[in-house]
Structure formats: structure tokens, C-alpha cells
Amino acid sequence: MLNRTNQSTVIKEAINSYLDKGVTDKQDIYSKVVDELGVPRPTVRRVARDLRTELLQKIQILQSDTPKSTTISEKDE
Numbered sequence: 001m002l003n004r005t006n007q008s009t010v011i012k013e014a015i016n017s018y019l020d021k022g023v024t025d026k027q028d029i030y031s032k033v034v035d036e037l038g039v040p041r042p043t044v045r046r047v048a049r050d051l052r053t054e055l056l057q058k059i060q061i062l063q064s065d066t067p068k069s070t071t072i073s074e075k076d077e
Contacts (some may be wrong), residue, residue, distance in 0.1 A: 007039065007043070007047075008047050008050065010037065010048075011020055011033060011037065011039060011043070011044055011047040011048075012047055012051050013030075014033045014036055014037060015029060015033060015044075015047070015051060015052075018032055018033070026048075029048075030044050030045065030048070
């Protein structure tokens with residue numbers, strides 16, 4: 001049996017694989033991952049939520065024009 005960290009990694013890879021293959025329906029992706037890996041659907045949903053959070057954090061970093069802008073304004077005062 002996989003431990004939680006390894007299981008999450010395997011599930012994230014499976015989700016990304018289906019996304020890369022062009023599958024766009026979230027429920028379809030969940031069903032395919034459940035069928036492929038034999039893990040419970042709530043686990044897949046939890047890992048998908050974690051994956052979304054990680055990706056959103058990366059997007060925010062890449063979208064930021066000036067990181068730590070609050071620090072700059074504090075020095076100006």
C-alpha cells in the first residue's frame with residue numbers, strides 16, 4: 001500500500017495525464033483516476049483540490065509584477 005504522500009503524487013500524475021490528453025470534464029477525470037488506481041473518489045477530490053491550490057499559488061507568483069511590493073513601500077516612508 002502506498003503512503004499518503006506517494007499516493008497523492010501518483011494521483012496528481014494521473015490527473016495531469018488526463019488533462020494532457022485533453023479530458024476536460026472534471027467528473028470524467030475523477031472517474032477515470034478512481035478506475036485506474038482503485039482509490040476512493042473522496043481521495044481523488046482531495047488531491048485534485050491540493051493540486052488546484054498548488055497551481056494557483058504558482059500562477060500568482062508568475063503573475064506578480066513586483067514581489068514584496070509592501071516591503072518597498074515601507075522603505076519609502
